[in-house]
Structures are given as C-alpha cells and as structure tokens.
Amino acid sequence: MCVLITGASGGLGLEFAKLFAKDKNNLMLVARSADKLEEVKEQLEKDYGVTVHTFAADLSKESSADEVYAYAAREGLNVTALVNNAGFGDFGEFASCDPDKQRDMVNLNVLALMRLTRLFVPDMKSRKSGAILNLASVAAFQPGPLMSVYYASKAFVLSFSEALHVELKPYGITVTALCPGPVKTGFEKAANLKNSGLFKNLKVASPQKVAQYGYKKLKKGKAVAIQGARNKFLIFISRFAPRSLVRRIVYKIQKVR
Template identity: 45%
Template sequence: MTTALITGASAGIGTAFAQELAARKTDLVLVARSETKLQQLAQQLQDQYRIHADVIAQDLTAPSAAASVFDAVKQKGLNIDLLINNAGFGQYGAFVELDGAQQLQAIQLNILALVDLTHRFLPDMRQRGHGNIVNMASTAAFQPIPYFAIYAATKAFVLSFSEALWAENRRYGVRVLAVCPGPTDTEFFQEANFPSRLAKRAAQNYTSKEVVVKETLAALEKEASNIVPGAVSNQILANLSRFLPRDTVVNLIEPYFRKG
C-alpha cells in the first residue's frame, strides 16, 4: 500500500485529496494546524475505507515546520510515496496597505515550506526509484495580479520550481506536477477577504474540488509537468499572457481586481 502526505488537509482541496486517495486505498499522513479537524477526518477515512491515517498538527508558517513534519514522519517509520504540497493562503488588498508580517507568512507557507518539504522528501524518492510530488499553484501563476500581488508571485514561483524539478527528476522515476486551479468551491475567497463583488463573480466559474483532485491524479499518471484543471475559462486565463504584452495584461486585470 502506498502512503501520501497532504498539507492543508483539514479543509478544501486538501480534504478532497484525502477522500479520493483513501477511496483508492492509499494510507495517509494528514498535516494542518487544527489537530481536532485532522483527527476527525482521519477517523472518518479509516472507518469508511479501512486505510491508516496518521495526523501531524503543525503550523507550516513556522520557520522550522518542514523539519518537524519530516522528523515526525521518520519517527513513525513511514515512506512517503506521494507528497501533496497543498497548504497555502493569500490576502486581498493593495500591497502597501496589507499587514507586512502576514505577507511574509504567506511567502513562508506558499514557498519556503513547500520547498523545504520537497527537498527533504525528494532524496528518498530518488533513492527508491519512484515517487510523486504534487505542488499546488494557481491560474494566478501565469500573470501578475494587482491587489493579490504576493499570492500570484508565490504561485508563479511554485509553477516554475515544479516544472524545473519535473525535468530534473523524470529519469529517476520521480514525477513532479504543478496544479493550477482557477476558482474552486472552497472558502478561499472568503478567507482571503475578497470583496463580495469579486467573490460572487468567481463563484460563477467554480470548479468542484473533487474535479480538481481527479484531474490532478490523472495528469500525474500521464507524467504531465503541469495541469490547469476545470473550466475552459481557466485555460483562457492561463494563456492570456501568451498572446498579449505583459504590461497590457496587468493593466487589463487591475481595474477588474480594484476594490470599489
């Protein structure tokens, strides 16, 4: 039986990954801040699918978080066959007006924790000659987004980083996939404090988190380097900067995302 580690497993796409993988008889290591939510999810999946689910309660915005997660996995004697770096967050608003410490936390979670976890688990995968890493990016990775500047920039990093690792590790039997969802039926827009106007517009183009997960796992099997799951509108957004100058794209986006 294979084992998957999922960060941000207590809600949204992370929980959908856990549900789908458990249904496929994959053992799980569930990582998030809320131990209560993780324990409830682990118990549900173990009862329903007869798999084993371990829980690691860890705030990945802490500088030493990845080391703590890696050490906990090793203490449990587990090998991770599939690492899903799903945890992340963003905050809507003009960069100059947002809390600086919170923006640094977003960089810590979206980039540094992801890179650190990947660097710790990848060597074992290469040594065994097989493994899978899924890094959650976003359609925001394909162009700058005013009033969502840090989030879009971190996801651009995730996309570029993942594609580079895909090329580096294919011959070692390790598959790396960047996933770039558009608007998805989670609490993301509410938690990011998007204006209701933008949140409602995004909801009109939602892709279900279950579709995101299933299309991701299918793309992983095909050894793709990246995937933009869901609606055709996501593909249009992802490819917009290929056909227009970058300054034109960002000038078109700015009024759309501007508050008021």
Template identity: 50%
Template sequence: MTKTALITGAASGLGYELSLLLAKDGYNLILVDIDAKNLIKVQSELNRIYKCQVDIIVKDLSKPHVASEIVKEIDAVSIDVLINNAGFGLFGTFSGTDWQRESDMLHLHILTTTHLTKLLLDGMLKRGSGKILNMSSLAAFQPGPLMSIYYASKAYMLSFSEAIANELIGTGVTVTALCPGPTKTDFQSVVSENTVDNKIRFNMACPSKVAQYGYDAMQKGKTVAIPGKLNKFLSVLPRFLTRNKATSIVRKIQDKNREA
C-alpha cells in the same frame, strides 16, 4: 506493499478532496494542517469509510523549520506521494496589507513547500519512484494587482515545479503543478481581511472535480495541469498581450469579482 501519501492543508478544500481520492485507492495517509478540529474529523471519516491508516500532524506550516519537524515526526516512514496543498490568499494593495500575514504566506507557499520537497525527494530517488503534486494556480501565469504576493508565490511554485520535473526525467519520480482557477473552498473565507464583499464570484469551480483532475494528472506524471477550458485559455492569453495590458485586465477582474 501499501504506499503512503503526505498531504498538507488536508483539513478542508482541495487537500481534503485529494485525501479522499488517495484513501479510495488504498494509500495510507499522513495529513498535516493547522486546523486540529477538522483534521480529526477527516481522520475519523476516512478511517470509517476506507479502513486505511490515517495519521495526523497538527502544524502551522507558515513557521520556520516546520518541514524538518514534520520529517522528524514521521521518522522512517517512506513517503511515496507528497502533495503540497496548504495555502491561503490575501486581498488588498501591497502598501495596505499586513506584513506578518504576507511573511507567513511566503514561508508557507515557498519556503516550507520547497524544503519539504527537498527533504522527501531523496528517499523517492533512492527507491526509484515517487510522485509530487504542488498546488500552484492560474494566478501563476501573470502578475496580480491587489493580490501581488499570492500571485508571485504561485508563479514561483509553477516555475520550481517545472524545473525539477525536468531534472527528474528518467528517475521514476514525477512532479506535477496543479493550476486551478477560483475554486469553491475555504480559501475564499480568508482572502479578505475586511468583509464578505471581497470574495471572488467569477469562474468558480467544484473542488471535487478540480481534485480529480489534479489527481489524474499526478498519476500520469503530467508536469502542468490546468483544469477547465476557460482556465487553459486564460493561462495562455498573456502571451498575446503586452505585460502591462495583461496586468491591467487582471486588476479589472479583481475589482469586478469583489463588487458588492
């Protein structure tokens, strides 16, 4: 029987790359994104190349109750793989950034992701199988001045994923938190509210390689996946420093990355 995967943020970036990998392995796909134009393009491309069933759902995942709307729309379809990929960043001091944008980020990264996981997990447990991939970040391992809400939301996603992964041991369902560093995707185009100068330039990874790493980790049931040797080193570095020192280093990196 053909398995079905649901991927959020599938119109571009890592969501798109993960959709390609799933289609290549014969999964039917349900792709969710706010970007209708690109979502239709991805659907057409996957249908043409892999001849798989690809359904699309255009939704703003930052809005309340959207997880329930998605599950109602897919009706009785059994989801074997859930990839919570959708997300965005915001650069600037907490006192100077837009609250509505931050509220949308918190709803998307935390509430929608958690609720969608809650709603689809029940079916996986009843079937005794399933895989969940949650998009965390290297940002999850330390506080992030100038991107405080983003870093905090990714720390939540890492902690949440590790906790429920432990709860699900022996059930046939696994949870993986993918924690990439900076990756060359459309994420960079929306980090800044201001100019092109506020973009990360350091340690930039290839999205297809990051997606493959995360995909392989998910299939193996690995709980935390950190692609790249430098990123692995950076993820443990805060353990050997005071929290104030680690936070100061992140601030310097944020400033340096965005120098014109």
C-alpha cells in the same frame, strides 16, 4: 507506503485525501487544526479502511517542515507521494496588507513547499519512484495587482515545479503543478476576497472536480495541469497579449465587484 498531504483539514486537501484513500493509500495529513484532522482521520479510516496519521503543524513556522519529516521518519512512513497543498492568499493593496500575514504567506506557499520537497525527494530518489503535486494556480501565469504576494508565490511554485519535473524525471519521480482558477473552498474567506471581483467575475469550480482533475494529472505525471477549459483558454491567449495589458486586466477583474 504513505501519501503526505498538507492542508488536508478542508478544501482541496481534504478532497485529495479522499481520492488517495479511495485508492487504498495510507495517509499522513498535516494542517494547523488538530481537531479537524482527527475528524478527517476517523472518517477516512472508517470509509476506506486505510491508516491515517495526522500531524498538526503551522507550516508557516520555520522549523515545521523539518518536524513533519522527523515525524514521518520516526513512524517509519515511506512517503511515496507528496501533495504540497496548504496555502492562502490575501486581497488588498500591498502597502495596506498586514506585513506579518504577507510573511506567513511566503513562508507557507513558497518556503514550506520547497523545504518539504527538499526533505522528501532524497528518499524518493533512493526508491527510484515518487510523485509530487504542488498547488500553483492560474495566478502563477501573470502578475496580480491587489494580490501581489499571492500571485508571486504561485509563480514560484509553477517555475519551481516545472524545473523539478525535468530534474527528477531520470529518477522516476514526477512533479506536477496543478493550476486551478477560483475554487469553492475556505480560500475566498481566508484571502479576504469578499470585496474583490475575483470570485464574482470568474467561474468558480467545485473542490471535488478540481481535486479529481489534479489526481488524474498527477497519475499521468503531467508537468502542468490547468483545470477548466475557460482557464486554459485565458492563459493561452494571455501569452499573445502585451504584459502591460494583462496586468491591467487582472487588476480590473480583481477590483470590480
């Protein structure tokens, strides 16, 4: 029995790893930084007495999800829960942002998440149990001018997760889309958000709080988990506002510093 967490070298992924380890789950952790993963492994094994496997991989590369699956199979790890957490954004006008970074973002946020799910679900189905937590975002609920690719990638994650939630229920597998607002992690820097109003205009949550919330909702098997009362409210009222207004508001929130 093992929980696979992507993007576990820091931020939300690291907090998820701590929560699962605290509950005595063995782990397989994936991220690019082998050294950081080793540090996390040592710490968690020492603190919680669990076994932690690490696998350094760049999940934006096409074959990497298959390599993760092959490693898990080779080591005989029964992946009972999959946390598709690795992801990043990029702030700026679509036509000015680095096209390679945009491609890597879709490869990571969308394709790797889909491929890992596709690879691990059959084993969960044959065991008639499993849990999948996919990191979406409040960004999934509306278009995001100045972060167009990121918002679109999270819209995919939300839609995909909700669909699988229904499909996989009869097999005893839960699928949860966790939708946080801004969280204090490495995300802001990685997404070049210092010139954006996003983290200045909205409330920023701690990664511990968001991970605890996601973990609780995963255990309950919820389909969609929007973290934070303010985020829930904003998403609720945005359903009644014209889409043309919503996209202009998002543009303003992100633009104003």
